[in-house]
Amino acid sequence: MSTAETIYLDNHATTRCDPRVVEALVPMLVENYGNVSSRTHAVGRAAAEAYEAAIASLAADLGCTSDELLITSGATESNNLAILGFCLHPRQRRRHVITVASEHSAVLDPVAVLEKSGFRVTRLPVIPQGHREAGRVDLDRLHDALDDDTALVSIMQANNEIGVLHDLAPIAELCHARGAVLHSDATQAIGRVRIDVEQLGVDLASGSAHKLYGPKGVGLLYVRRRGRRIRLRPEIVGGGQQQGLRSGTLNSPGTVAFAAALRICVEGFPDEPQRIGELTERLWQRLSSRIEGVQLNGPERAPELRLAGNLNVCFPDIEGAALMAATPQVALSSGSACSATDPNPSHVLLALGLSEAEARRTLRFGVGRFNTESEIDQAVEALAESHQRLKKQFR
Ligand SMILES: Cc1ncc(COP(=O)(O)O)c(C=O)c1O
Numbered sequence: 001m002s003t004a005e006t007i008y009l010d011n012h013a014t015t016r017c018d019p020r021v022v023e024a025l026v027p028m029l030v031e032n033y034g035n036v037s038s039r040t041h042a043v044g045r046a047a048a049e050a051y052e053a054a055i056a057s058l059a060a061d062l063g064c065t066s067d068e069l070l071i072t073s074g075a076t077e078s079n080n081l082a083i084l085g086f087c088l089h090p091r092q093r094r095r096h097v098i099t100v101a102s103e104h105s106a107v108l109d110p111v112a113v114l115e116k117s118g119f120r121v122t123r124l125p126v127i128p129q130g131h132r133e134a135g136r137v138d139l140d141r142l143h144d145a146l147d148d149d150t151a152l153v154s155i156m157q158a159n160n161e162i163g164v165l166h167d168l169a170p171i172a173e174l175c176h177a178r179g180a181v182l183h184s185d186a187t188q189a190i191g192r193v194r195i196d197v198e199q200l201g202v203d204l205a206s207g208s209a210h211k212l213y214g215p216k217g218v219g220l221l222y223v224r225r226r227g228r229r230i231r232l233r234p235e236i237v238g239g240g241q242q243q244g245l246r247s248g249t250l251n252s253p254g255t256v257a258f259a260a261a262l263r264i265c266v267e268g269f270p271d272e273p274q275r276i277g278e279l280t281e282r283l284w285q286r287l288s289s290r291i292e293g294v295q296l297n298g299p300e301r302a303p304e305l306r307l308a309g310n311l312n313v314c315f316p317d318i319e320g321a322a323l324m325a326a327t328p329q330v331a332l333s334s335g336s337a338c339s340a341t342d343p344n345p346s347h348v349l350l351a352l353g354l355s356e357a358e359a360r361r362t363l364r365f366g367v368g369r370f371n372t373e374s375e376i377d378q379a380v381e382a383l384a385e386s387h388q389r390l391k392k393q394f395r
Pocket of ligand 1: 012073074075076104106158160185208
């Protein structure tokens with residue numbers, strides 16, 4: 001099956017680079033290729049100008065200032081820098097970290113590193129399946145977990161499997177009332193929902209260009225400077241770029257592409273999420289009418305609770321892996337791309353209270369910018385046929 005023939009419904013794993021982003025990127029490789037730090041000549045200065053304009057554009061679209069953004073290699077690095085960099089700063093005295101059981105491994109793993117080095121860690125449960133807000137954290141639980149030793153709370157803005165949106169503003173208030181700092185992995189939210197870091201009240205936020213129709217290998221970390229100044233220990237040292245917090249030659253092509261990608265998303269609000277939401281609704285309605293007994297995992301499909309393009313569906317009788325193998329013309333996943341080869345059932349679904357068997361019968365759909373109604377209809381037909389065929393085989 002060639003990639004051109006595939007119906008791509010795995011937009012939480014990554015997205016196709018938008019041609020308009022490619023148009024912004026290519027001149028940065030072939031014409032404007034200078035090193036941003038080479039201010040001694042016109043080639044370097046031209047690159048610096050483009051880089052700075054891109055940073056200013058990203059900052060404007062996220063509600064922060066240019067000096068509050070660091071450019072990284074992706075959200076994994078941003079999460080590591082936020083969590084380890086903040087907690088392991090020499091002036092950090094607090095030794096307790098709070099996160100949520102359903103976070104991405106790019107948060108859970110650095111938190112586990114802290115635990116091994118002596119930090120106390122609280123992993124909050126989520127509201128279970130069957131509730132309107134399934135997948136969110138219970139604010140009373142967060143309130144009770146916070147204490148005067150809590151350095152950092154890390155709660156994602158949108159979950160990569162069930163699309164649940166956490167309500168960050170009241171979470172930030174609770175954290176700040178106890179003197180704790182809030183980091184949010186906003187990787188799945190940036191470009192999909194409007195973001196203003198000031199309104200959300202977050203102190204650190206991670207993002208990645210490849211989730212919003214930009215290239216792979218470029219991410220960002222928002223680090224608050226206004227009001228509470230956040231101090232980080234650099235995780236990568238070298239040439240001292242980016243205030244010494246993240247050394248390495250500045251990724252000017254990636255940054256320009258990232259800024260172009262986010263601009264397109266922001267210009268597309270609210271129409272694009274609306275259109276993607278309608279396609280997703282069509283997908284859900286058709287799936288439920290063609291395959292009896294499908295169940296939606298996670299929160300209710302409401303714009304304030306769930307990403308517009310997300311469906312997480314538990315199928316009756318047949319495992320997700322078998323359904324995917326029988327339907328190669330549709331690109332889907334059973335959960336996070338990082339755990340695509342992991343035979344264990346999704347920790348996010350287990351955190352929701354699903355059984356291992358239910359988790360194994362689940363597939364994640366991520367509808368995106370380039371999907372069409374006809375693709376949705378074809379994908380449902382293909383999946384329904386495979387489901388029926390497999391059911392007969394296993395009978
Ligand atoms: C919520 C979340 N955090 C972090 C990451 C890692 O991002 P990156 O691929 O940019 O390192 C992903 C991507 O899979 C994600 O969905």
